[in-house]
């Protein structure tokens with residue numbers, strides 16, 4: 001069983017990106033599964049807190065799930081043509097302490113997708129993310145790209161995917177990412 005962990009970079013109840021993540025979990029190829037993680041509960045990074053109290057529990061829990069997974073899917077909104085602060089903050093905490101980065105991220109297959117009500121589907125946010133997996137020693141899957149634009153028309157009121165064309169693209173994307181994750185795990 002290929003087990004992926006997916007994380008949405010939005011805390012919003014009606015988040016389009018969280019809806020996209022849930023839709024991905026429903027379209028996984030046979031023999032694979034996408035577990036939904038969360039950045040909820042992760043505080044703002046503060047080096048003084050880290051020095052005094054160590055790593056917060058929600059961060060430790062998410063680190064362990066990522067470390068155990070065969071791949072990490074980041075579902076990112078776009079804020080001001082870049083990465084939303086809450087999502088970047090979460091990754092920054094997840095990269096602490098630096099000695100633990102190889103366990104959590106080293107050689108880890110990573111994929112990016114995102115949804116936006118605008119016409120460009122988070123392209124600039126996804127571009128801004130590129131430096132992060134490289135810095136953490138992860139293996140970014142660059143073959144597939146999923147930019148969900150005009151996303152308010154793609155998801156129904158209840159957050160389910162209402163556009164089957166997007167559903168097909170999403171399914172193909174997840175198939176490609178699972179293939180990539182499997183090829184890396186076979187490489188050892």
Ligand SMILES: Cc1cc2nc3c(=O)[nH]c(=O)nc-3n(C[C@H](O)[C@H](O)[C@H](O)COP(=O)(O)O)c2cc1C
Pocket residue numbers: 010011012014015016017018077078079080081082115116117118119120121122
């Ligand atoms: C501070 C802020 C900045 C934003 N900047 C962009 C942007 O640069 N590009 C874009 O496509 N959408 C932008 N948006 C709109 C978001 O794409 C939209 O709110 C989206 O629904 C957020 O993702 P979510 O639904 O998963 O919460 C911005 C929204 C906020 C709150």
